[in-house]
Amino acid sequence: MRDSPHRWIGSNNSGLDSVAKYQEYLLVTVTSGNPAIGGLYKVPILGPRNFIKTNVAGALTGLDGIVYDERSRRVYLVSQTANAVLQLASPDDWVTAVIEKSYPVQCPTPTSIVYIAYPYEDAYVTCANQFGPGPYYIQRVKTDNLISDSAIIVYSNAVRLVMPTVLVIAVAVLGLVW
Numbered sequence: 001m002r003d004s005p006h007r008w009i010g011s012n013n014s015g016l017d018s019v020a021k022y023q024e025y026l027l028v029t030v031t032s033g034n035p036a037i038g039g040l041y042k043v044p045i046l047g048p049r050n051f052i053k054t055n056v057a058g059a060l061t062g063l064d065g066i067v068y069d070e071r072s073r074r075v076y077l078v079s080q081t082a083n084a085v086l087q088l089a090s091p092d093d094w095v096t097a098v099i100e101k102s103y104p105v106q107c108p109t110p111t112s113i114v115y116i117a118y119p120y121e122d123a124y125v126t127c128a129n130q131f132g133p134g135p136y137y138i139q140r141v142k143t144d145n146l147i148s149d150s151a152i153i154v155y156s157n158a159v160r161l162v163m164p165t166v167l168v169i170a171v172a173v174l175g176l177v178w
Contacts, residue, residue, distance in 0.1 A: 018112070020068040020075070021045075027054075027075060027094065029063040038063065040077070042094045056088065058099040065113035065125065074100070076123050076143075078110045085113065085123050085141045103141045110139070 017029045025042045028051070032038030038061060040054040062081030069076065075088040075097070084104050090097040107127030115123045123141040 017064055018066040018078075020066045022068045022075075022094065025094070027066060027068055029066050029077060031063055035059065035061060040066075040075070040088070040094070040097065052095070054090070054094050055096045056099065057097070060086070060099075064111045067113050067115040067123070069115050069117055071117050076113055076115050078105075078113045078125055080110060083108075083110065085110070085125060085143070087143065101143070103143055105139060105141060107137070107139050115143075 015031060017031045019029075020027045022042070024045050026045055028041045028043055030038050030041055040056060040060060040063070042052045042054060044050060059081075060077070060079070062079050063077055064080055065078035067076050068074075073089070075090075075094075077086045077088065079086050082102060084102045086099050087101040087103070088097045089100050103123070105125055105127075107125070107129065109128040109130050110125045111128050112126040113123055121143050123143055125139050125141055127137050127139050129136060
């Protein structure tokens with residue numbers, strides 16, 4: 001619930017949790033005991049007056065960390081309820097989204113997340129162990145993103161093959177001109 005255009009007041013055990021940048025928007029996770037309130041929201045960076053809830057096919061509960069990967073155009077969310085990293089995709093600018101995959105996390109209380117795309121395609125999650133005395137650690141979560149390393153390697157190898165040829169042609173043309 002908001003009491004002003006720029007502030008969210010938690011109610012019914014709800015509140016803002018994590019934020020990621022997406023184009024001219026912020027993607028925000030809201031935690032709540034009420035599924036109608038909790039979930040993923042899109043908020044304009046300039047003049048954040050409208051919290052637009054993303055309609056997600058599947059349950060988004062116990063959300064904590066969020067990260068947006070520009071290369072794959074995917075969102076990765078930490079769900080404490082599912083004890084997993086959820087991979088989401090949207091066909092329509094985060095008006096709607098689907099949970100494409102769920103990657104299990106072994107730690108009891110996964111919280112923050114960072115996603116390292118190339119060359120790893122992995123997420124790293126902080127494990128808070130129920131916020132008790134510990135141990136606290138970071139868990140690597142292997143993902144199999146839809147954009148594979150092999151596509152990047154093919155592109156990289158093509159550049160390696162083409163660039164020397166372009167260089168030889170440029171030197172030959174410049175040599176003829178002089």
